[in-house]
Amino acid sequence: MGSNHKSLQAILGAPGVRGKRVTALSKDGLTDFVLSMISKKQELKEPFYVLDLGVVVSLMEKWSRALPLVRPFYAVKCNPDPTFLAALAALGSSFDCASRTEIETVLGLGVSSDRIIFANPCKAESHIKYAASVGVNLTTFDSRDEIEKIRKYHPKCALLIRVKPPDDSGARCPLESKYGALPEEVIPLLQAAQDARLTVSGVSFHIGSGATLAQAYRGAIAEARAVFDTASRLGLPRMHVLNIGGGFTSGPHFGDATSAVKSSLQAYFPKEHGLTIIAEPGRYFAESAFTLVTNIIGKRVRSELREYWINDGIYGSLNCILNDHATVTAKPLADTSNSVNPTCRRVRTYSSTVFGPTCDALDTVLTGYQLPELQVNDWLMFPRMGAYTAAAASNFNGFNMSAVTTHLVYSNPT
Structure with a gap:
């Protein structure tokens, strides 16, 4: 832990980091941190990143x-x-x-x-x-x-x-x-x-x-x-x-x-x-230092198919699907204000499509992806989203992807 502690102190004292809030995570504490953040975003449900230093x-x-x-x-x-x-x-x-x-x-x-x-x-x-x-x-x-x-x-x-x-x-x-x-x-x-x-x-x-x-x-x-x-x-x-x-x-x-x-x-x-x-x-x-968290802003049910719209997509952070040939995964997190199971574990899943927010049909993030029944205002968490993501995002259709905020955490390196 000695070298890790020195590295953390060096980072916290660096120009560009000094004075910013950095939350220490317990082991496997990222989901708990994200849940705590989304519980504070009941009014403004914008997408955000978590950077694990x-x-x-x-x-x-x-x-x-x-x-x-x-x-x-x-x-x-x-x-x-x-x-x-x-x-x-x-x-x-x-x-x-x-x-x-x-x-x-x-x-x-x-x-x-x-x-x-x-x-x-x-x-x-x-x-x-x-x-x-x-x-x-x-x-x-x-x-x-x-x-x-x-x-x-x-x-x-x-x-x-x-x-x-x-x-x-x-x-x-x-x-x-x-x-x-x-x-x-x-x-x-x-x-x-x-x-x-x-x-x-x-x-x-x-x-x-x-x-x-x-x-x-x-x-x-x-x-x-x-x-x-x-x-x-x-x-x-x-x-x-x-x-x-x-x-x-x-x-x-x-x-x-x-x-x-x-x-x-x-x-x-x-x-x-x-x-x-x-x-x-x-x-x-x-790549692995950043996690993207997005809010579900729309839903449609067609028989057994579930379709969701989120507030980031192919023209934003998830441009990596097209530009970087990335395969992304999503973890569902329910709206904590009205859910007794915020991590959506051990529930039935459905074949689901996830769309981005723009009016272009190309703006499709996931197809045939297994997700539990989710609702508007629930969340999807995308891990390993640091490489060629926000760097190539645009503001197409008026969605300001350059405004996505980043929260800082520090897990104990293994």
């Missing part, structure tokens, strides 16, 4: 144990919640930013610029100028035009050449169609950077978001080794940074991924003196 602490400690030599740069795009970012910063994370706004957000938490990588291979000129002005001096590239922009507007910036991994077929969201230099493009790009008097400090790759094939890391690390050797043959300054990207999840695939990374590093970079290894985990830290 204890989960964040546990995930950081798990990462440090599994990959002690790999420095995490959290991918801000996955979930830019300011309190969540502040907690990660307090735990020592660095940050992968892809835009001026993301850099501004992270710097605003007191994070130093050397803890930021501008990990977007294709950047607007104005964003490059801003990065130069605040001292963000590491970025990625995979084209000649990017080299020219950086030469003009940020010539002191160190570069990582982003290469296309040999295999990202196991990713939930592959990226290979958009980013990464092909093998035959590597030498011309390295020579173009050399001609522009820019320093290529290393190699970057990304096997795709939500990766399930751990061996994809091995092929990509082997590819990176080949680029290191190519740069050496070309007489470039010695490369010293390897960015193994993202793709990590906090579930059962994490162990396979870390084993593949460690064995591959041992095989291809066994005695690389002075090598800095970084990664860009996003959903690994964000």
Whole structure:
């Protein structure tokens, strides 16, 4: 508990968290906390998030144990919640930013610029100028035009050449169609950077978001080794940074991924003196730390089918179903003001459809899902809702998803 207590104190004292209410949870106390919150929302039944800072602490400690030599740069795009970012910063994370706004957000938490990588291979000129002005001096590239922009507007910036991994077929969201230099493009790009008097400090790759094939890391690390050797043959300054990207999840695939990374590093970079290894985990830290709670605002019965409308949906937090290919689950919680069984346990269930609040039929969250008989003003709780959820929400049809509040809790990490 010593290190956990220190981590909690670091988070509670961090800019962006200091002064906010954080509720300590007993073991398995999340449902009780949510019930207590919804009992206070009898008038304003808006959706809300619960962020468990204890989960964040546990995930950081798990990462440090599994990959002690790999420095995490959290991918801000996955979930830019300011309190969540502040907690990660307090735990020592660095940050992968892809835009001026993301850099501004992270710097605003007191994070130093050397803890930021501008990990977007294709950047607007104005964003490059801003990065130069605040001292963000590491970025990625995979084209000649990017080299020219950086030469003009940020010539002191160190570069990582982003290469296309040999295999990202196991990713939930592959990226290979958009980013990464092909093998035959590597030498011309390295020579173009050399001609522009820019320093290529290393190699970057990304096997795709939500990766399930751990061996994809091995092929990509082997590819990176080949680029290191190519740069050496070309007489470039010695490369010293390897960015193994993202793709990590906090579930059962994490162990396979870390084993593949460690064995591959041992095989291809066994005695690389002075090598800095970084990664860009996003959903690994964000997904399981957040729970979404929504209110049932409508109901229709058609024979044995139950249809419900909730006040968040595909155009809001649950856009992850479309944009991130997510499979969500829901736990029913009855309106505590008139229920003797608020957790809806041990009752008959019905095949149910859950719609979001907009007038678009696409706004369908669950179909054929087993739920007990619920009523308007009951609630549905969605776990593991931190990755690519609120970050991509819109205000379509006038539903203001940017106004969803977040309540902070702290469970004891296991």
